[in-house]
Amino acid sequence: MKLNAFAGRNRKEIFRDPLSLLFGFGLPLFLLGLVRVVNSSIPGSGPEIFRIENFAPGVAVFSFAFISLFAGMLIAKDRMSSFLTRLFASPLTPKDYLLGYALPLLPMALLQCAVCFAAAIFMGLQPNINILYATLSLLPAAIFFIAFGLLLGSIFTDKQVGGFFSIFAQLAALGSGMWFDLALVGGTVKAIAYALPFSHAFEAAKAALAGNFFALPAHLAWVVAYALGTGVCAALVFRKKMKQ
């Protein structure tokens, strides 16, 4: 009941911000379009990684980074305002806050997947049931990105969140392996990329899309571990900040 009310408020805050819609949906579509243009200007079939069934899952993962930004900004702004003081004095519990911030972002993530894959179909992706599985395989990643946003917003001010996000988005883009084949780079870069969750989220979605389900568990385990770890950290930090 009270959780619903609070989650509803957060949904409105996010969906009423035109910038979040522009970046959350506009930028991924722009990237898909860009790669299509690049591909068509390269003679032959173009690089492997830029084929739509390989690139689209990467765009989906990358678009989730914006969810971290929205969550982080919303919480950081709330923390700076006395509106949160008012809520802290209300019967809402720490669980209500965390779920109230997180829940409205999950449908947002699903919507981003839907928009991304719909656009990909438009650009030649084979429409089949695997798209649904790929979307499902991205759920743990969505939860990780949401949790990371909660953590950012609980620690930093809204300006700091913005700055930190630009680094984080780079990391998500480059570390996922959507722009270059990590196996070809090798060495430290590869080791770091495989220690972070982005490449595993990307590989899992790519595998699901290709119907290669045996590859899923190993990659998903990484993402789930990151999602859980980050979620617990966010909850602990938020609780601590609540008591100032």
Add this chain to the structure above:
Amino acid sequence: MNALEIRGLTKQYKNRMAVDALDLSIKQGELIALLGQNGAGKTTTIKMLSCLLTPTSGDALMLGYSIKTDATKIKPQINVSPQETAVAPTLSVRENLELIARIYGSAKEAAKEKAQASMEVFGLTEHAKDRAKALSGGMQRRLSIAMALISEPKILFLDEPTLGLDVRARRELWKKIGELKGKITIILTTHYMEEAEALSDCIAILHEGRLKALGSAEELKQQTRTGSFEDAFLTLTGADI
């Protein structure tokens, strides 16, 4: 029964005593004004009482519950209008009110009705659909106070409620507070002496975190042998006292 029983309540920030061993009892239905110059510890006291800030030492019983151990029992029964206007900027006036009503347990329909009634009382009906951030400062202030009242709290904290209100809105808020007197317990802070005089049953004067004086405006005037309450206040908070 006393609605509030404050015992040795203390808050220390590093080497500054914001509130120093405060003892105070407030009867149910009473309106008490906390007065004191800037930095006297009024807001800190309200934050501790509304379970936002853990006291360094001491305790307070609100409706019989300890702020240290029973916050979950206290919170549904109190509400706060913070010193700084506290509204959700992107929500409309109506949505802000409904949100608070629902967080305090009203069902959707009931919350709608309460919001409607509250907007009428506070002259916000015309602005029902306006986003809070588009309202003037005084209108935001009214909304912030309306949000504190919509949950029908048993204990209400108003931290400088009339700051930024125009003359008419201030008079109307006074009237509204007057109607609540006797029904709910109100703790109010203000820098307007005439407001404290007009509204309160009892005035507590804080100075550097300590309770300096307690009594009705009349009693405090007699105690200091001053002609006006403002003079009494200045005497009580003067450095030479």
